[in-house]
Amino acid sequence: MITMRTPVLLAAGALLLQVSHACRATEEYSFEATSFSTAAASSGDAEPLRLLKTSDDDSGTWVTEEEKIHEYMLKHVHFMDVTETQELEELGASRHAALAKRQSPYPAPSRQSIANPIIARLVQNNVQSTITGLSNIYNRYYRGSYAATSASYVLNAVRSAASSNPAITVRQFTHSFNQPSVIATIPGTSPRRVIVTAHYDSINSASVTGRAPGADDNASGVASILEALRALAAARYAPGNTLEFHFYGGEEGGLLGARDVFNRYAADNVDVLAVLNQDMTGYSTNNVIAVYTDYVDAGLTTYMRRLVPVYTTLGLVTDRCGYGCSDHAAARAAGYPASYVCADTMSDSSPYIHTANDTPRGSFYAHALQHSRLTVGFLVEGSFW
Template identity: 35%
Template sequence: MGDVVTTESHPGFDLDLSAPRLVQLEGQEEPMIMTELEKIQAKARGIRFFDVTDTPELGTRAHLRVANKPSYPAPNNTQTVKSVIESLKIQNLQDILAKFTSFRTRHYRSQTGKESQRWLLRKITELTEEYAPEALQESISIREFDHSWQQSSIIVGINGTSADDDGVVILGAHLDSTNDSPFLPAPGADDDGSGTTSILEAYRALIEAGFRPERTVEFHWYSAEEGGLLGSQAVVKSYESRGVNVIAMSQYDMTAWVKRGTKEEVGIVTDYTDPDLTEFNKKLVEQYLSVPWVETKCGHACSDHASWNKAGYPSVFTIESAYENVNVQYVHTQNDTYDISDEFSFEHILEFSKLAVGFAIELGGWKKSS
């Protein structure tokens, strides 16, 4: 791990390393003040945290939602889900990731980070225009969720058809990347180009099939996960303030790595997640994936599901393997590319696309025309 670059004069970056930030560490009720540089150094040492500078009140009403949790049925749309899964294509994953990792960095305070986000937004729009039937396009919204930094988050919604169910189902990934030294290249193929492409290919296959959920289903690509879950916390704060009824959220962060010498499996994270939704997630893996699940733990503020969990919304996280076998060698370096090792597997990424399809259909429902 290299030394963190400390100069502030880097073209294309809007990053004040001396800026004070409010940071919440594990076990802390009261946040502490760190400079941006101290925050970067802490992350490079493997310390996870929420940067709560803009969202200090998030979580104060969590108990109200926890007391009114929904229940989750066993998967029961098997043939429908499998028919959509059959249309998933590895070539699409490869094409998206080739472009998405070509930006020097997707750091949320960099110009190329903004450019990569705008490219992803255009790609989502193009796929929607190409694959969604015209009648379905009228029910799809694609928007940027702006932040105080350069890079926006992206929110895509497929409106629910039910007049009686205001529930929302969310599938998320983060679109930013970082190097431990933030001004250095960060292609971010696994972290989190892999999760980004997993849910994007699921979205493409769903709209190609004319997916009309009974509940609204949304796909989120968050900015600034690497800055302390900044983007997702801002989104959750907005949803909380508007009283959005989020019944389930599933995060996809690092979905590509199959460590040499291990068997292929997916990691079901059991800490800082909803236990009932986690059990449902296991059933989806058993029903629709070609590989088994294994329980694992990821720790405090591990990815964007933690922002939803903090606010009391049911959320789950599925990662590429048991945590001890994830890609720690290359993430947050300039070598996080899809061609650095045969341990990077597009076939494995596709398993998570299958999971995303199952999650969307089983929890969103599907109003089929007669």
């Protein structure tokens, strides 16, 4: 999650422009970076620059990777790295206009008889195993020594979760950095897609090369949607609309993975009905589920508020990030209906994120499993839209 526990949110309110081989197919999507403009190349043979934006109105600033780390990431400045996805907002403009004119609300939740038997297949120990397994990697910084290690871990975990249903495909989506995103697809009778997302990279905000177990941020979110995938695969669930599970790299570097993926989807006119992003699903002192209401689609967010009490046993609260604090901002930039669900409010979120102390805690597992329940309910309901 791109969030900092400081007294004042810098650039608050600004929109960030932002292991089994039983699967039938494993393919790799390559990402071709947009050529840098002349402004993006510094004199001589210095490294290429990165284009960062901190608000909707910001025209952007070209910086080196080192400046990005030390002047933005480590100084708790909220930013979006748009270097390779400068056209994303333009690609999403027509969809934004269509969403603004949309009149039909999402239907009332009505598929409990189908979803509940799948929910009964969810196993808390699997959630615990994923959280501890990812946390055991020294760090999952997207440009660090363990980027490829974390990518391999996630790819193998997704393949394993999907392995009981050979209709499910698992593919990597490569980026300009060495931490590809992973996408699992349960094909439906319709090509329209309902998507759940979580990022798997982690960071230590004191030193990007330091220990960063990232148990809550965001091994917990990965565990929540991964267990939902495993249960749906085990049930051989055959949806109407196609269901996708996105595990992004590079979120802490400016929503890099999610922006790459949604830039491709927007350019290819992929029909996405809804996106549910989950970032930090473990730590909740209030034992609630928080639905966030800014930088999201209003209609889908209202629907998520209706869904929480149907498919979970937790209380519902709402909150605002004040900025595009996670990967839902990338989906929204592409013009797709996006929502964001977290384990708690901003003020009551974990004080340990982005530090070496974001380690697994016993209370995480049951709470993250509630998010798995919500994920299954959302996907089953969405498969009928």
